[in-house]
Amino acid sequence: MINNFIITLPAKIEKILEKINLNKNGLVFIVDKNKKLIGSVSDGDIRRSILSGYDIKKTILDKSKIVNTKPFFLNYKTDIKTILYHLQNKRNNIKYKCIPLVDNNRIIKDISTIENLRKYPIANLDLGDQEFSKAFDAIKSGWISSKGSYVDQFEKAFSKYLGGGYSVTTSSGATALELALKTFGIGKGDEVILPNFSFAASINSIINVGATPVVVDVEASTWTIDIEKIKKKISKKTKAIMPVHIYGQPCKLDEINKIAKLKKIYVIEDAAEALGGFYKGKKIGLGGDCACFSFYANKIITTGEGGMAVFRKKKNSETASLIKNHGMSSKVFYYHTITGSNFRMTNPQAAIGLAQLNRINEFYKERKKIFDYYNKNLNKFNFIEFLPKNNWSKNSLWLYTIIIKDLKKKYRDILIKKLLAKGIETRPGFVSFNQMNIYKKYCKGSFTVSKKISDQSISLPTTKINYSDQDYIISQLLNEINKYLTFKKL
Ligand SMILES: Cc1ncc(COP(=O)(O)O)c(C=O)c1O
Structure with missing residues (x-):
């Protein structure tokens, strides 16, 4: 979008008008080859030039013909309130519709308008040429439903990436x-053990198939399901354990599988946030009977909406494929062999997924750079607790999440609002299930660890930001925390 506002000279007036037409703000900013702001040209300036005899088809604008060499701009660290003030109030009888935000060298970093104030979103899409061309190819082929070759290609490529398993695409994580639970025949009268700290889709899936969730606390050392607490909750009705690799933080899969094997129950991993993570040197996705991934827009790779259930056994993946396709026999049309549903992913979505999967190492590298920079700059503060680390797992680096020790929930929530006013979008920790009325009946016991993570954690912007953006985010975060906390620097 910022490209529609800037132009380097020399340029034809006609070209400038094209940009003004695109940005719909009546103005372009002139920059030198380093994107340094050197002026502005408005549609009014061009109108006046034409009236004084310029030919818009021919005239090349150079610096001498720039009408305004003193455009209004602000430093990109300016807070949102000040930017808003300048966009809403007149200055020298002029109301600015768009304001360039520049760094100390006058390089344009962003353009603020009323509709688009400078903002650091928590997560940002990264769709490139490969995604566009594959999606276009899928649409052009006419196969825009779940039929079409990309679905199969994406499933095969996914298993290849993981190094095994049988992948089945779905409409969401x-x-x-739900598909995994149904595939294993889990339903009414069955119990599934899961952690108290997760996104609600984990617990909802169990309730939606008619089974009963049994919620246990997480471990402080991993933020994932507490192994000892699983053991205490196993009953004759337990049919599965659903460990969640929360924030891409791998669970203790060996311990979980040991319990499951002994009790002859299933392990269904909620790996929605964990694509690219490792457990004991192996990619997350092959650790249990089935692992479920999400491709929602903020995930490691995206198809907009979408998901994948990866089964250890081929037989299970075949049952799943049947269930997600209305339970219809693949041999006899309109003959249904199982009570199914429609959980299918479309062909254009799968095309985007395939392109995204091809780029997963590139995404990981970018996230690693961002994680490392936050760590380097925040680890000197002893009031911050980080995502746990250990020598047997590697986080997928989904969202940079920290706990601010001693900061009560009320102040954590104020912090989130204050940061948003500075253009920084953050997220609180997931509300733990025991704190929500609809789930309370499934939560018996103590949940001190998950409550702490839920109440005191905050996730920071983790994609498409550079070091100077991170400097700004970190300084604003520390400024705000400083107001609520007396802390010691180490
Ligand atoms: C832990 C967890 N499980 C399940 C889901 C559900 O995925 P989706 O949004 O694709 O349905 C999500 C993500 O949103 C998640 O974070």
Whole structure:
């Protein structure tokens, strides 16, 4: 979008008008080859030039003909309130419709308008040429439903990436979880053990298939399901354990599988946030009977909406494929062999997924750079607790999440609002299930660890930001925390 506002000279007037037409703000900013702001040209300036005899087809604008060499701009660290003030109030009888935000060298970093104030979103899409051309190809082929070659290609490529398993595409991460539960015949009268700290899709999937969730606390050392607490909750009705690799933080899969094997129950991993993570040197996705991934827009790779259920056994993946396709026999049309549903992913979505999967190492590298920079700059503060680390797992680096020790929930929530006013979008920790009325009946016991993570954690912008953006985010975060906390620097 910022490209529609800037132009380097020399340029034809006609070209400038094209940009003004695109940005719909009546103005372009002139920059030198380093994107340094050197002036502005408005549609009014061009109108006056034409009236004084310029030919818009021919005239090349150079610096001498720039009408305004003193455009209004602000530093990109300016807070949102000040930007808003300048956009809403007249200055020298002029109301600015768009304001360039520049760094100390006058390089344009962003353009603020009323509709688009400078903002650091928590997560940002990264769709490139490969995604566009594959999606276009899928649409052009006419196969825009779940029929079409990309679905199969994406499933095969996904298993290849993981190094095994049988992948089944779904319409979302939530439906992947439901599909897995249905595939293993889990329903009314059955119990599934899961952690108290997760996104609601984990617990909803169990309730939606008619089974009963049994919620246990998480461990402080991993933020994932507490192994000892699983053991205490196993009953004759337990049919599965649903460990959640929360924030891409791998669960203790060996311990979980040991319990499951002993009790002859299933392990269904909620790996929605964990694509690209490792457990004991192996990619997350092959650790249990089934692992479910999400491709929602903020996930490691995206198909907009979408998911994948990866089964250890081929037989289970075949049952799942049947269920997600209305339970209709693949041999006899309109003959249904199982009570199914429609959990299918479309062909254009799968095309985007395939392109995204091809780029997963590139995404990981970018996230790693961002994680490392936050760590380097925040680890000197002893009031911050980080995502746990250990020598047997590697986080997928989904969202940079920290706990601010001693900061009560009320102040954590104020912090989130204050940061948003500075253009920084953050997220609180997931509300733990025991704190929500609809789930309370499934939560018996103590939940001190999950409550702490839920109440005191905050996730920071984790994609498409550079070091100077991170400097700004970090300084604003520390400024705000400083107001609520007396802390010691180490
Ligand atoms: C832990 C967890 N499980 C399940 C889901 C559900 O995925 P989706 O939004 O694709 O349905 C999500 C994501 O949103 C998640 O974070």
